[in-house]
Amino acid sequence: MDIKIRKSENIHILLWLLKDLCWVADFKTMGMIMIVPTIAVAVYITILVRHNVPELFHNLAVVCWICANSVWMIGEFFYEDTTRPIAMVFFIVGIALIGGFYSYLLVKRLRK
Numbered sequence: 001m002d003i004k005i006r007k008s009e010n011i012h013i014l015l016w017l018l019k020d021l022c023w024v025a026d027f028k029t030m031g032m033i034m035i036v037p038t039i040a041v042a043v044y045i046t047i048l049v050r051h052n053v054p055e056l057f058h059n060l061a062v063v064c065w066i067c068a069n070s071v072w073m074i075g076e077f078f079y080e081d082t083t084r085p086i087a088m089v090f091f092i093v094g095i096a097l098i099g100g101f102y103s104y105l106l107v108k109r110l111r112k
Contacts, residue, residue, distance in 0.1 A: 005045060008041060008044060009045060011041055012042060015037050016038050018038075019031060019035060019069075020069070020073075026077075028077045031077065039067065045059055045062075057100075061098045063094075064090045064091065064093045065091065065094050068089075068094070069087070
């Protein structure tokens with residue numbers, strides 16, 4: 001694995017953990033701030049791996065996951081937890097990306 005990608009993934013894990021720590025600790029301002037770098041690094045990693053199709057699909061799903069997670073957090077912070085249906089859309093899109101990718105691989109394998 002490319003060292004640049006690995007370092008980015010390690011930074012991303014730290015950012016994600018900090019964002020979620022802010023969420024559970026009810027640090028609203030810091031949690032909101034942490035959304036931006038967490039999603040930005042996830043998108044950056046996705047761009048770095050775009051030529052590797054399996055990695056691309058998995059990282060697109062991660063971007064969806066963090067978006068869902070962030071919408072859910074915002075809902076808990078400011079909207080009496082009413083944003084879960086919006087978060088579910090992001091979760092479903094992420095699952096559809098992974099499910100579609102593996103379905104494609106399965107069909108391709110069965111045709112051989």
